[in-house]
Amino acid sequence: MPRGPNPFAWRPRPPYISAMTDSAPKLNDFLPGGPMAAPAAGSRTELVGLTRAELVREMERLGEKRFRADQIFNWIYFRGVTDFAAMTDISKALRARLAETCSIGRPHVVTAQVSQDGTRKWLLRLADGNEVETVFIPEEERGTLCVSSQVGCTLTCSFCHTGTQAWVRNLTAGEIAGQVMMARDALGEWPTPSDDRQITNVVFMGMGEPLFNYDHVKAAVDLIKDEKGLNFSRRRVTLSTSGIVPEIRRAGAEMRVMLAISLHAVRDALRDELVPVNRRWPLAALLAACRDYPSLSNARRITFEYVMLKGVNDSDADARELLRLLEGIPSKINLIPFNPWPGSRYETSAPERVQRFGEIIRSAGIMATVRTPRGQDIAAACGQLKSESVRIPGWKRRGETKEDHARA
Numbered sequence: 001m002p003r004g005p006n007p008f009a010w011r012p013r014p015p016y017i018s019a020m021t022d023s024a025p026k027l028n029d030f031l032p033g034g035p036m037a038a039p040a041a042g043s044r045t046e047l048v049g050l051t052r053a054e055l056v057r058e059m060e061r062l063g064e065k066r067f068r069a070d071q072i073f074n075w076i077y078f079r080g081v082t083d084f085a086a087m088t089d090i091s092k093a094l095r096a097r098l099a100e101t102c103s104i105g106r107p108h109v110v111t112a113q114v115s116q117d118g119t120r121k122w123l124l125r126l127a128d129g130n131e132v133e134t135v136f137i138p139e140e141e142r143g144t145l146c147v148s149s150q151v152g153c154t155l156t157c158s159f160c161h162t163g164t165q166a167w168v169r170n171l172t173a174g175e176i177a178g179q180v181m182m183a184r185d186a187l188g189e190w191p192t193p194s195d196d197r198q199i200t201n202v203v204f205m206g207m208g209e210p211l212f213n214y215d216h217v218k219a220a221v222d223l224i225k226d227e228k229g230l231n232f233s234r235r236r237v238t239l240s241t242s243g244i245v246p247e248i249r250r251a252g253a254e255m256r257v258m259l260a261i262s263l264h265a266v267r268d269a270l271r272d273e274l275v276p277v278n279r280r281w282p283l284a285a286l287l288a289a290c291r292d293y294p295s296l297s298n299a300r301r302i303t304f305e306y307v308m309l310k311g312v313n314d315s316d317a318d319a320r321e322l323l324r325l326l327e328g329i330p331s332k333i334n335l336i337p338f339n340p341w342p343g344s345r346y347e348t349s350a351p352e353r354v355q356r357f358g359e360i361i362r363s364a365g366i367m368a369t370v371r372t373p374r375g376q377d378i379a380a381a382c383g384q385l386k387s388e389s390v391r392i393p394g395w396k397r398r399g400e401t402k403e404d405h406a407r408a
């Protein structure tokens with residue numbers, strides 16, 4: 001498969017795509033020329049990130065029959081081709097036209113690191129120069145790809161390294177699905193039957209709060225779950241949220257994937273500090289949303305992530321309060337020994353403390369697993385992701401000087 005330097009070159013998207021995006025800043029808000037800058041003459045439409053319906057409209061725009069969209073969808077998302085010339089069931093004339101007017105991109109891989117334990121971390125550069133990280137964690141029974149949904153994060157969870165990086169922008173559906181496609185490139189997984197893949201699960205636990213980028217995450221999840229595309233079962237896709245209560249129910253109804261909650265504290269005063277979004281949606285509201293999560297059952301339990309911080313949230317009383325809070329919610333608890341990062345103010349709980357905490361949970365019949373730290377030597381472990389991207393102020397994007405901006 002052609003790879004080359006493979007820049008995920010930004011291309012203008014058809015107007016119907018702009019219409020579906022949310023009020024959050026859009027990709028081209030951050031390009032030279034400012035928001036909704038006019039597409040450059042001769043530029044091409046990026047097909048990665050288009051849903052089936054959007055691809056049908058794109059084919060119609062090119063004067064082609066609708067079924068062409070299915071063929072192209074299969075080549076892009078099932079076979080993983082990046083060159084129109086490889087689409088052998090499409091006429092040569094159409095292939096040439098597609099090559100002139102469209103592109104099939106990937107994020108540009110800046111660095112690819114492999115940890116001693118086999119964990120892989122990629123630093124990816126997007127078309128506008130911003131960077132995000134994607135991590136692959138191989139285990140005996142499964143392989144989990146951890147994708148990012150934003151550049152930076154609007155939230156400032158005090159134990160999380162990403163939280164020290166200011167939010168820059170939301171990722172597009174293509175940039176999110178593109179992380180899965182890049183990983184399949186790197187692991188040589190095109191096209192592979194689902195029972196023979198290294199990447200078996202996709203989790204939205206990388207950089208960013210996915211429910212603050214709802215529309216693009218939903219579009220990406222649709223591509224990831226599509227049986228004729230990337231083809232992950234919805235039980236193998238997990239959305240992890242810090243607790244954006246109004247979007248939790250909506251995600252359950254519309255995306256129907258597994259849910260994980262970054263809980264980390266059992267009392268509002270402490271959770272306000274660890275996960276500041278708790279001030280907006282406190283524990284009672286969050287747990288009510290969890291109880292209402294559509295199709296919640298023993299087979300589809302909610303995972304509660306709980307980072308173990310020495311002397312902060314790891315007492316026996318905390319464990320017992322956790323059990324009380326989760327009563328009636330089919331749950332499993334993921335205890336995460338804190339992964340230190342430069343400048344962090346917390347220490348990780350002693351292994352015996354983590355073990356004791358887990359025993360209290362398990363003695364009540366609730367599954368509690370202790371997450372083995374992975375990829376620590378390449379800073380790929382949970383809560384350690386961070387890129388160097390910084391938000392470019394509006395005046396700079398518009399090509400103004402700071403002084404012009406101050407005068408305006």
Ligand code: SF4
Pocket residue numbers: 153154155156157160161162163164206207208209242262
């Ligand atoms: S834990 Fe998640 S939501 Fe909180 S700062 Fe880190 S990336 Fe953002």
